[in-house]
Amino acid sequence: MFRKVLIIFLFTSQVSFAQNFLSWQFKDRYFSASIGTGTSTYFGELNFKDKISDDLSQLSGAIEARLLSRVGARIEATYFTINGNDNQAPDSTFQRQRNLSFNSRNFHLQLHTIYYLKRYNGDYFKRWATDPYIFTGGGYLFYNPTAKLGDEAFSLRQAQTEGVEYRKWTFTIPVGVGAKFKVNEFTNINFEVSYHFTFTDYLDDVSNTYATEFLNETAQLLADRKDEVGVVNPTFYDQIQPGSVRGDPSNKDRFLQISLKLELFIPAEVFSGKKEPVIRKPSYKKQQKTSPKKEKRKDKS
Numbered sequence: 001m002f003r004k005v006l007i008i009f010l011f012t013s014q015v016s017f018a019q020n021f022l023s024w025q026f027k028d029r030y031f032s033a034s035i036g037t038g039t040s041t042y043f044g045e046l047n048f049k050d051k052i053s054d055d056l057s058q059l060s061g062a063i064e065a066r067l068l069s070r071v072g073a074r075i076e077a078t079y080f081t082i083n084g085n086d087n088q089a090p091d092s093t094f095q096r097q098r099n100l101s102f103n104s105r106n107f108h109l110q111l112h113t114i115y116y117l118k119r120y121n122g123d124y125f126k127r128w129a130t131d132p133y134i135f136t137g138g139g140y141l142f143y144n145p146t147a148k149l150g151d152e153a154f155s156l157r158q159a160q161t162e163g164v165e166y167r168k169w170t171f172t173i174p175v176g177v178g179a180k181f182k183v184n185e186f187t188n189i190n191f192e193v194s195y196h197f198t199f200t201d202y203l204d205d206v207s208n209t210y211a212t213e214f215l216n217e218t219a220q221l222l223a224d225r226k227d228e229v230g231v232v233n234p235t236f237y238d239q240i241q242p243g244s245v246r247g248d249p250s251n252k253d254r255f256l257q258i259s260l261k262l263e264l265f266i267p268a269e270v271f272s273g274k275k276e277p278v279i280r281k282p283s284y285k286k287q288q289k290t291s292p293k294k295e296k297r298k299d300k301s
Contacts, residue, residue: 030066030124035059036261044253046084046102048095057081058257060120062212062292064114070153072114074135081105082255084204097236098246102145102156102204108141110194111259112176124185124265131180131188141198147222156205156224161223162246170200180263182237188263196255203253212242 037060041053058080068073083103089095114135118128145156157168176194183189201207214220224240233236239245 029220031266032064034062034261034263036259038259040080041083041256044204045247046204048089069120074112076110078108096237097232099229104145107142129182136175142169144225159219159222166202173197190261192259194257206247208249210246
């Protein structure tokens with residue numbers, strides 16, 4: 001019971017401190033909104049050379065608040081695509097004979113804690129021309145790997161190519177670095193590099209072993225695609241059988257994002273609901289002119 005009371009007290013005091021700090025330190029624009037784009041690179045079984053992608057494959061939007069002089073918080077939503085293909089591997093490798101590929105459209109919701117290397121000056125228009133920072137946090141990722149047979153795309157998760165019906169979401173841990181570059185008093189251009197650890201090995205639908213039983217013929221064709229390239233390596237060709245090794249479950253999948261963002265500052269009253277007071281001009285009433293009262297003289301008797 002004492003611990004609970006102590007935790008509530010500490011939490012309340014911290015919230016109160018933050019509110020008081022904000023009330024006197026950040027008088028104008030300490031909230032900002034941003035939109036951005038950039039590249040996304042997946043690292044897993046189907047990226048043999050760990051090649052960094054240079055294709056624009058993401059779109060993001062975020063709201064950020066500067067909580068303390070060096071600490072900020074940000075909530076961000078990102079839509080992005082990733083892909084991988086064994087055809088990038090050399091002919092002598094197991095991966096080339098395996099001949100798997102995937103594409104995935106993903107939605108990522110994140111909450112970041114940001115640490116700025118420079119102190120905030122107290123007014124948005126006095127901020128640094130270059131403001132570097134680092135960040136980490138947590139995320140919630142929805143992913144859906146697909147592959148094509150002919151011109152038609154199929155969900156690999158639903159096909160259960162490894163006999164596993166894995167979840168379509170996973171938690172993530174992002175870590176990153178970035179810098180804000182002041183354009184004018186209302187605008188920044190931000191450059192950011194972030195690396196995202198996941199808790200799944202199925203971003204690419206490849207993790208463990210080939211399924212021994214399949215839901216249907218389409219699922220079997222999606223799981224084992226060695227015959228599409230013929231015999232590239234006889235040893236590996238013979239090894240690929242139901243129940244044999246298909247991936248490496250010891251390494252979870254990850255992805256890297258390189259982003260360029262446009263950041264705009266937001267007036268504090270947008271969130272506080274306070275409006276500037278309306279100053280009304282005083283009204284003047286015309287004074288009525290009054291004639292002085294005549295004193296009545298008393299007649300002396």
